[in-house]
Amino acid sequence: MLYILTHDILPVFSMLALGFVLGRAGKISRDEAAAVNRVAFLVLQPALILPLIAGVDFAAFRLDALALYALCQVGTFGLALLAARRVFRREPVEAWLLAMATVFVNSLLYIYPISFLIYGEAAALPITAIVAWDASATFAFFIVTTDLMANRTANAAQSLKRVGSNPVLIAIALGLIVNAAGIAVPEPLLTAMDFAGAGAAPLTLFALGVILSGQRIVPDGTVVGISAIKLLVFPALIWAALQLAPLPADWRQLFVLNAAGPSGAMAFALAMLHGVRTDAIAPVVIWTSVLSLISLAALA
Template sequence: MLNAFADPIIPIFAVLVLGYVLARSGAMEIAQASAINRFVFYLAAPALVFSVIASAPTSGIDWAVVRLYFACEVIVYTIIFCVARFGFSRPLGEAILLGMAAGFSNHIFFVLPISTELYGPDAALPFSGIVIGDAIIFCSTVFLVELFGTGAANPARALRSLSRNPFVYAPVLGVAAWNLPNLVPSGIHTFTHFAGAAAAPTSLFALGIVLAAAPLNRLGTMMWILVGTKLALQPTLFKLGQQVVTSEGLSALIPFLIAAGPCGAMPFVIATQYNVQSETIAKAILISTLLSVLSLAVLT
């Protein structure tokens, strides 16, 4: 546990902390984090998603485990949406994104680099199936926020917005590249691997800058419910499901670590893009990341 805590968990988490410290000292500003996030959103993250899927031996993915993870994610998403909307009377768009924040792990930017450092490149295999499932969650959430969260329900506009989202295409192209390897030039893989390698550190650094602006004096009950559901209920549901879905090795361990990981940054990105209240989401990302530094050290 101590070895995993010292390396790689703390060094990777330190990138986020550095962004936070530099922002608090005035060396970095929110506008600069926004520019970094655009780079991550439009290039680095889609390239990483493509690279993870295209280079994975998809035939070796345990799809039963992926389905179990997806089911747990949808359950947690639905619970927090209902709590936020009907228990705390949050606006519809915010409730949708709070649900996504509860179910959507920071797997690509946080759990993946930790897992590959600890267990080697084979740890990336279970990620590819989960990334495909999360692409469905991501696109569905963007569509729902566009449709219901902006005050003007317009399906055509929502679909047009979705068509401009690079995350719609990255997993599809990754699957196509894996199934048709002879048609994909090696330079494409070099490009996506090179660009994708920047996704995790730049995203964590930008997230640290953004979180520095979030007031932490009042965390709020809704935030704690969200964090508790993400870090406790989701991995518990997955562990219970594994009593039925038999798996072993990294196929069992890695999805469990993802389920126990912190809230992902993408709900915050969507919130800022659509002018949805994001304070609770930002606080949940920060607190869940801080707590998961300890929990992942124990689990690994």
């Protein structure tokens, strides 16, 4: 457990921590971090996502495991949304993103590299399945729905243009088309995307650390409640649901490992993009990132 924590988990977490420390010290400004985050989101993440989806072997996935995972996401999201609206009295879009933070794990930028460090490419197939699902379906769903909720006065044409020009959504769509058509991506293009995509995780985590360093991190009731749903309820529900299917032990273990990971940064990024308050979302990302260190090391 200690070896996994120090050699596989903390090195990835260190980029977020470094950004947080440098942000608190005033060495990197929020505007600088926001610019880095924008480049990572618009350029590097699409370069990471497109070849991942284009090259993944969907036939190797356990669809029963993914279906159970998706159902647990729906159930946990509904519980968190109800708590955010009725118990914590948050506004609709903020409550939507707080609920997103309980089910959209930092899989692509955090759990994915950690799982490869620990298990290698072959053993990390279950994590790859979740990353493909979250990248192609869950993330796209929240990008579109949050945009529509935050821009209710926009007409259908404006919304379609805004959503259709999102680079991440374009990368997801192209990846699915290339995969379904069996098209081989040219090697030079793959090399270029691999080169660019390698910087997506460290730069995004670093920028997130800087931006979060300017946020209030002392947890209030909302932060405690949402973080508890993320770190306790969601993994427990995943564990219980996976007992219903005859799955290999590694699929169960890695699905629970992923569910125990920290909240994805995208809820925070979408809040910033649409001008939604982040005084609760930011601490949820921080606290789930810190508290998940021990649980991830134990489960791995």
